[in-house]
Amino acid sequence: MSAYDELMAFQRETEALGQIAGRLGWDQETMMPEGATDQRAEEHGAIANVLHARRTDPRIGDWLDRAEAPDDAGAAQLRLIRRSFDRTMKVPAALAAEIARTTSRAHRVWADARATEDVAAFLPMLDKVVALRREEAAALAQGGDLYDALIDDYEPGGSGAELAAMFDAMRPRLVALRAAILDRPQPKGLSGNFDEAGQLKLSTLLARTFGYDMDHGRIDKAVHPFSSGSGLDVRITTRTAPEDPFNCFYSTIHEVGHAAYEQGIDRAYLLTPLGSGVSMGVHESQSRIYENQLGRSRAFTGWLYDQMRETFGDIGVDGPDAFYAAVNAVRNGYIRTEADEVQYNLHIMLRFDLERALIAGDLQVGDLEAAWNDRFAADFGYAVDRPSNGVLQDVHWSEGLFGYFPTYSLGNVYAGCLYKALTRDVPQVNERLAKGDTGPATGWLRQNLQQFGGLRDPKATIEHACGEAPSEAPLLGYLEAKFGELYDL
């Protein structure tokens, strides 16, 4: 066997083990009996150790030195393997283990602190997590920017300065749009009897409608919806809330976006580095364009309105226009994950600026809550009422996920670019969405983006699909047009 073939065979087994580890996480959130927690922690640790040993196997370095790529895809495989190997080898094993131990503890401390609204109880742990991730970033950056080194794990090639420039351009326009909307009368909300069985039935219909392949996936309930797995086994979860069927439906469509990306990748890349989504930002572009630009469009909500009436009878709003307004209602709220298209990115930018300052050493953990509250008041116009609605709201920092938040907004920006290109290339998109046919849209995304998996870098992936470099302009234009019309601005 050639060095390339040996490396790829080794990698293939590592990818298969990675899929097993991922499915263990799926099982934990959907199927695991409650009393199994302690044993599961050991199981997770064991498979994580196996994966770490494989990812730091010195033979990878030897193979990489000798491997010759058979073609362009092979060259991309080698590039991704090299990238991952170099990153892994830069972080001392002891540090990696301490980060795993500390974030596992910090996660529990955070959950307790959030339940008791006790910021002080969490801060010492957060301080440790920040210190460890800074240490890791220093090992990775080798003199470069610390935060960039962390972003790179989620968004290869991402840059804090570039994101900051993009977000700074977006923020004033979003703050202004939000304020203008909230000066206008609120649309009427839904009311009715949204039984769980009906929600789940319609949720499955929506998943199928958006092209989710149930022969290579399944839908279960979970507290926090997610998508899991690559290749031939890509599962999603959803949730139901008795009074808020949109939560279920748009969670499902969002996760179908993630899953369709994984399911849409060229099968020739199965169980290889090219066989998964290329970055968190590009992943989020798929979930967001499915959920928002397509799923919350006037065209598609017209079809959904009929489905909901058929399933639930009277839903408290009359006609597709009122329904469209209800789907896209903009309301005050503290919680990122419940935010609408207009306000969502403001929540992200707040977190991005604060975590970037924490990693840079420009903000101390002790000052974090005040900084959060000041910024929230500035952008949203009212005060945070309690820590669980503010600085203790998200799980990410307890898990050490610094550099992750901006990929959510980057995904929205990318979705804006893709939607612009899609409507340019496929003029009949909305006409078909109005009939519940997402085919022209999802087919275009599969053809121009999803099938390529990790073949190109994230930005190049978007640029290839759109025919131009990504920018925040299309998203802002889309939001201002859509909500300007909706709210008569």
Next chain:
Amino acid sequence: MSAYDELMAFQRETEALGQIAGRLGWDQETMMPEGATDQRAEEHGAIANVLHARRTDPRIGDWLDRAEAPDDAGAAQLRLIRRSFDRTMKVPAALAAEIARTTSRAHRVWADARATEDVAAFLPMLDKVVALRREEAAALAQGGDLYDALIDDYEPGGSGAELAAMFDAMRPRLVALRAAILDRPQPKGLSGNFDEAGQLKLSTLLARTFGYDMDHGRIDKAVHPFSSGSGLDVRITTRTAPEDPFNCFYSTIHEVGHAAYEQGIDRAYLLTPLGSGVSMGVHESQSRIYENQLGRSRAFTGWLYDQMRETFGDIGVDGPDAFYAAVNAVRNGYIRTEADEVQYNLHIMLRFDLERALIAGDLQVGDLEAAWNDRFAADFGYAVDRPSNGVLQDVHWSEGLFGYFPTYSLGNVYAGCLYKALTRDVPQVNERLAKGDTGPATGWLRQNLQQFGGLRDPKATIEHACGEAPSEAPLLGYLEAKFGELYDL
């Protein structure tokens, strides 16, 4: 760390990975989307390779040479680790890999052959499987008996000659009992509307009634019921058939017996060699005593009769006596897994004698079908009508599982011994079963057997619980008394 502690830490991680591999199998039978088969095969292969590498890690030999057990349990741990390590190291890696490849292919060939009733299509593959397992047995036996070396994998210390003597003592009495019963009038069977929801509800009630701990387990549907996992996460499956609710109920009780054993093991042994059932035979003793001696007793079926009437209304038999007779009906039939308590062991002995002769080289694969059919006619009094009801009936041989079949009957024999000791020690067992209270019985089993896991060898495990060496006499006495009374012999 001492050599003992290092070895146990290594072993603990191996056990955790083994649990993951087992749960992957559970997922495949219960949750996996159909289209995921190919990817799943690679995942299975990857985790199997990891486990094999760990189980043949030369450090185990070093640790074993230097380890000092801290106590009796520690000595038992070392004994089990040594046993497993020696066995694994005796089989050349290339042979182990070829067996895995061949049985995987043979399994598919067998399934096709069974579907098309084509024995000839399966025999060449079976011939290869037998040859490979004989080769493995020779490596393991090192001059000793080949079949014993294979049994040892499922029933440590088991001996073909000893089992043959036991079975030869049982066979004529079972053949005679069966013949006498089938001369008598048949009891009336059930009739009614046994909807799936009702079956599953009652199945869950039965599981709880027999002490299945749902906080450390769960029940799902599968084509073939099984129990899976050890320690804090022990899952079972069941199935439903519209016209045969007993299939569902007694499958569930059977699997609960297996699961209760795993759940009942001392938590101090979690993720260690002592933390799983000690052998297939002892495992089957638990599933069988739950299912048969307890679950099919006059006392318990009286309670079940009331539950069934409450769930399904009219079930076509009047009164607990008629119900008890229906539960324990003895009928002609070709299929082992559908056999009653009286005939089940005859099915096993047939397979045992044939596979022992195959491994000894006294029977050729080409003569297997004729041998099967002759023996079946001799014991059951009528001819096999087609291969899927005869020699192609079971999956085991295609998977190379020679030496496995006798553990089923050994389990029945052990269950007979345990039931004798239980009713001696706990006279109120039946009085309480009649109220749907299995506590005295399952408590005795947990106290006297389940909690010890792998602490003692299989036979010593039974002897410790019963206070005397195991023998077939209690089972035969129990069957002759129970069915003699039922059929008025």
